[in-house]
Amino acid sequence: MRFFSDNAAPAHPRVLQAIERANRLDTAYDGDGWSRQLDGAFSDLFGTPARALWVTTGTAANCLALAALCPPFGAIVCHKDAHIENDEAGAPAFFTHGAKLMLVDGPGAKVTPDAVNAACDRVRADVHQVQPRALSITNATEYGLAYVPDEVAALGDIARARGLGFHMDGARFANAIVSTGADPADVTWRAGVDALSFGFVKNGGLNAEALVLFDMDLADEIAVRRKRAGHLLSKGRMLAAQILAMLDDGLWLDTARAANAAAHMLADAAPDRLVYPVEANEIFLNVSADEAASLRAAGFDFYDWAPGEIRLVTSWDQSGEPVEKLAAAIAAL
């Protein structure tokens, strides 16, 4: 029974069916009938004109956006625990040609207005220091916290005032939306977000993520950068079809709801052990090494996160018995 990553989950059957349906002759790259529906589908979802490009990884989505938002000689403000800083092998520097990540701190990997202001104010406005040009936040954060619209809007105001492009890494965007009940528009473009990495793979997709551009002027450049980075797949319809299937009839919300529900069941089993509130599908628990060993001995698989701390991640396909068993095991520690 694995709770180590939503990355390891299978794809949703409706996603596979969509691939099969798309498995017929059509124009290569992104000229096909499915790919051409993406702009419209995301414009509808967000209630504003938007452009959307498929990619195969969150790293690619994040870094293509950042490369368009920040010049090689600029800096991207982000949390010190951000995925782009810690788990993308330096991809932001690769795609941006050397832009700097300007790290801020804060509980639960959440970026606050004060932290952004302080980081930017610390930079002398001269040619010797790298000037901030973009802001990137993760929603839900790397510790499973979700931003509410006002929080994002406050950051958006700073971004606008300081001339920073604003990117949201939404690897678990669906989980955040389900958790807060926010209108997707309110935590993105209405709050000043220019580009959203809209994750599907952790949430039931097979290998398609969407990069949604509310600043539509970025789209043509990013399409070029996508090709230049080797990310323009020839049978792109197989990616577009996955995304359309996830959007169809709210499947992306249903799968996120299932993952979040499982997370809450686990959280409720040991509320006093929670390191952070559970606002998505990640649960960080204070658990001793011995306790962790006993959970593992009982057949549960998860990551040690720090001394005395474990991380559990639930996914769209998890419910019922395994989750109940783990909840019981945690409660019994």
Added chain:
Amino acid sequence: MRFFSDNAAPAHPRVLQAIERANRLDTAYDGDGWSRQLDGAFSDLFGTPARALWVTTGTAANCLALAALCPPFGAIVCHKDAHIENDEAGAPAFFTHGAKLMLVDGPGAKVTPDAVNAACDRVRADVHQVQPRALSITNATEYGLAYVPDEVAALGDIARARGLGFHMDGARFANAIVSTGADPADVTWRAGVDALSFGFVKNGGLNAEALVLFDMDLADEIAVRRKRAGHLLSKGRMLAAQILAMLDDGLWLDTARAANAAAHMLADAAPDRLVYPVEANEIFLNVSADEAASLRAAGFDFYDWAPGEIRLVTSWDQSGEPVEKLAAAIAAL
């Protein structure tokens, strides 16, 4: 009836079935059971220890290999009609951090020993000129010509003598192998090739290509570069499974055989119109604009390649009536 690109073809049913079978829980990225079989599968196929990494595009495969073979300040010798020069949006410069493509000429996009030697000899051995560090050829070439082992070995000798890494873009490797009947080992590692982009997507795959490294020392670095370029998919088993399905029971040879057979049927319809001999699944024909229009009017889809020249590409799923019809239409021009 489309003959404009093998990129537009569907994936083979056995590939889709393999994806479905792999669609269950396993470790993320490339730690899963399918990905871990790749090294062995390609080592068996080529009869030598090799490392193999999945990627989703030929551009990624080519450029990851080139980045490992050539430093940012070096040059890669290739044909002026090479895909890496013309159709990858500058991806080689992106992945290598600015290495130069040193172009050579020659009929049918084929690189000859004389051309490589002349290009290298033209470079002064000083710090003012970019020094050649790698050689890249395409097999089958961009004009559908296949290298025989001796041709590759002659280039391999030059590469070794001059200290050039040797890369083969095998987007249509299968078609070349089927066409020449060569042992895959003889046109690759035995001939001095260090890295092979082994294409599957044009030949029945969905979105998985293999980068096969005969110089196994390159593999760990390329694995890092793959992640850094956003090409480490989290559900990598869905790529590995495709490749294994293509290798299984020689499917990759069967599909290439079908495509090549269709190409020959078309070529035989108008041998005097051929711009190049047909040694894979591409046919370049001298056809006037009026003739091209009449073919299109009859329902055939293809690219104009140059004034008075069209390109037809056949794919693994094409046989029977549409091919016969086109052959007849060409013969009747």
Added chain:
Amino acid sequence: MRFFSDNAAPAHPRVLQAIERANRLDTAYDGDGWSRQLDGAFSDLFGTPARALWVTTGTAANCLALAALCPPFGAIVCHKDAHIENDEAGAPAFFTHGAKLMLVDGPGAKVTPDAVNAACDRVRADVHQVQPRALSITNATEYGLAYVPDEVAALGDIARARGLGFHMDGARFANAIVSTGADPADVTWRAGVDALSFGFVKNGGLNAEALVLFDMDLADEIAVRRKRAGHLLSKGRMLAAQILAMLDDGLWLDTARAANAAAHMLADAAPDRLVYPVEANEIFLNVSADEAASLRAAGFDFYDWAPGEIRLVTSWDQSGEPVEKLAAAIAAL
């Protein structure tokens, strides 16, 4: 008696004196009294508001300009014999983060409107091919030809029409101006040039070149890029002072006049041997290997350029006896 390069000449005494005068305390980098005069000095010289930054090499001047004019995913149209293509060790790719040089041909390293149009028209307007974004010409060219205002203006029209930034490598700008008698404004900003690498080192400077920006919006970004490339010297006043000394009282024209006069003396000695007309301070002569050997035996130093062709370069400090001797030796061949 050396005629192999104007790079090897000494600096003019007035340049050294200027350095000595500037050798006192002042603000570091480019905040000093000398550096702050550059914008004004070049604005006066060109009769239009301009920004000017010192750098220490022509390569840096060229490539900083190109990096501001062309994105990493764009192409720079230039002559196949351009210095940026042949003699800058791939610096354009380094500074631009991988932009492509799109090469055109033409006699004497001169770029023609037809060649630029043909090169650009050849590019498909899709994401697979690198799109042209800048044009760079060298004046005087690498073969010593000077552009007249109409020639530059014709290229400037194309640049504007096609959205290309327009850069002029003026390593021997002074020699070209003296040769054509053109108003500096007419071959630069009035003809559409956005950025000029204004060379001084070959013409009497010690180690200061100027990057003159007629598109003044480029200046702030280039100032950042200059620092980022390690080209912001702390005692910048020693560079600015050199440039001001060269501009003072037309010294830059006097030194170029001297070099050109020496070149013409040599050219007149063997008009029938000239490979190109002499319009600056470079002379390319058809001279057999035996003849070249005899010139060397007589104490003259120069480069073999191609089989049966030698290159002579005169410099600002050459006149009188050595030049007359060489002229006589050539005439006597």
Added chain:
Amino acid sequence: MRFFSDNAAPAHPRVLQAIERANRLDTAYDGDGWSRQLDGAFSDLFGTPARALWVTTGTAANCLALAALCPPFGAIVCHKDAHIENDEAGAPAFFTHGAKLMLVDGPGAKVTPDAVNAACDRVRADVHQVQPRALSITNATEYGLAYVPDEVAALGDIARARGLGFHMDGARFANAIVSTGADPADVTWRAGVDALSFGFVKNGGLNAEALVLFDMDLADEIAVRRKRAGHLLSKGRMLAAQILAMLDDGLWLDTARAANAAAHMLADAAPDRLVYPVEANEIFLNVSADEAASLRAAGFDFYDWAPGEIRLVTSWDQSGEPVEKLAAAIAAL
């Protein structure tokens, strides 16, 4: 009376004289008689075979070394207050093509073995995190502290054990040597340093720094990278001559001694105000805003470093009255 930066000082007269002497015809770039003496001069100074290249800035020296020591996908461990992190406009990322600076903390900008080990141990050995590949320290540090040989050797041991290239930024190397009395060999190659940026410009030079390579295998590659970065000046003899003049008869030690002596005079005036011990030519003092204002009113120029803290820097040409006056003024605060 300025105490804001040793960058603003004039060049030493003997340096100017050397330039004048070198101002005659010689081979361009670094083939001249002066440049060719550098390897020998530094080999003699350090008592070991070494290669040395001139450059014009410390940023260029640092970043060329780092680019040779660390691949684009690696990390360089350095102090969070290091010049390469704070004052080089992202040049390390530019030259290395995106390598990451892995920051450690510690008093006085000094890097300790524990800090390096902790930083490296924190990195998971997988492809998702950037792996450390180089270590860079500054000697004297950005806060004017000097390393003794044992401190460097302890870091060198770690570097060797962990496979890290080891670079020393010696912008104020002379001041550190004079301060500690260490043998230059003992704080560099004998302690495991591979590459030293040996600063001259702050210490009496005009615009020449030396990059000294104890790992001589780096030299040829760095020579290529130097050209590619536009740092190969055509009249390189004017740089080499400066360096040789500084080395001649220990001038570099004399000038550093003078600067350090002035620093100590200031430090002795207010020992209880010192933020750090004075071990080079920088003095950081706890001084209130009012006190700082009074010093400025008395004609002294310096930087505010932090609230309640000022930085004074002395230079080679400062002694006698101005220093005494400032010492008295500080003592009288």
